[in-house]
């Protein structure tokens with residue numbers, strides 16, 4: 001296969017800002033069709049890319065000759081859309097959170113296996129140059145062993161991001177299921193698992209709805225802030241603080257406290273990664289900006305998935321990785337409800 005023919009399911013913000021332009025910029029991928037129930041939206045974007053427009057993604061799967069789809073609809077639809085695409089014999093890039101329940105996640109992984117197709121989850125934090133550099137520093141062992149971490153992901157909320165603004169599915173219980181936990185929490189759960197190279201075994205936290213309101217002025221029916229504590233198998237402890245009410249901008253920073261010093265990621269305006277050694281020495285890496293909602297940097301997700309399809313290589317972030325991040329967040333939500341720490345089952 002020389003070119004991957006993509007169908008896009010849901011052409012909202014993530015599709016318009018990342019997947020569609022990134023596929024258009026990749027000479028080995030092509031946007032063939034776009035499906036979105038908002039007819040004008042699908043039509044306008046499809047015309048711009050010389051693609052076919054659909055209001056029903058199932059019709060697109062039936063009529064178009066595709067190799068893969070990018071599933072970019074509301075959270076609750078990720079699982080049925082993914083399973084339908086596997087049944088149509090396609091590879092699937094699904095946005096995060098991959099699913100809203102463990103059962104859905106398992107079903108998606110099984111459907112990929114049965115179809116003998118790839119499943120990738122759009123948890124793009126791992127592909128950011130700052131995070132790749134931080135991983136390289138950690139893995140080199142030159143800062144010693146990780147002891148603890150603090151990671152944040154906080155922005156003003158999806159009402160300023162979604163194509164439908166405050167009316168979007170993000171603020172509705174049934175299509176979203178999870179609030180900031182499903183939106184930003186899975187990203188950070190995945191990032192920290194990957195950075196530390198091990199699993200989390202214990203989680204607890206406070207998950208609340210504090211301030212985010214619908215356009216009618218009512219508090220949203222989903223969480224908007226989560227302060228989560230985690231412990232890894234080897235005993236590394238850390239906090240993951242995520243918020244949709246950071247009205248001052250965006251914070252996507254991480255600090256890893258190690259036996260030989262501290263690694264600061266996304267904390268310094270000029271240097272994406274700063275290492276402060278125990279002996280007072282400093283190592284500064286200019287590795288580019290961390291992508292924010294208002295300052296988008298190419299995510300690399302479509303490039304990575306296209307590469308894996310063409311080279312027949314397992315995706316960089318496969319279904320199991322998506323499942324593990326989801327499991328951490330679902331366990332955190334269960335723990336928060338009881339006010340007790342909960343073990344993450346394996």
Ligand SMILES: NC(=O)c1ccc[n+]([C@@H]2O[C@H](COP(=O)([O-])OP(=O)(O)OC[C@H]3O[C@@H](n4cnc5c(N)ncnc54)[C@H](O)[C@@H]3O)[C@@H](O)[C@H]2O)c1
Nearest residue numbers: 010011012013014036037072073075095096122162163168
């Ligand atoms: N990886 C990331 O960094 C990242 C960032 C933002 C959003 N996301 C994820 O991407 C997904 C989409 O979010 P978004 O920000 O693009 O939201 P959005 O509100 O901007 O767009 C969602 C789109 O889905 C469409 N849609 C709704 N029902 C559909 C259906 N049945 N079939 C096809 N399309 C349908 C809507 O009409 C809309 O155009 C979410 O799961 C979200 O969590 C990922």
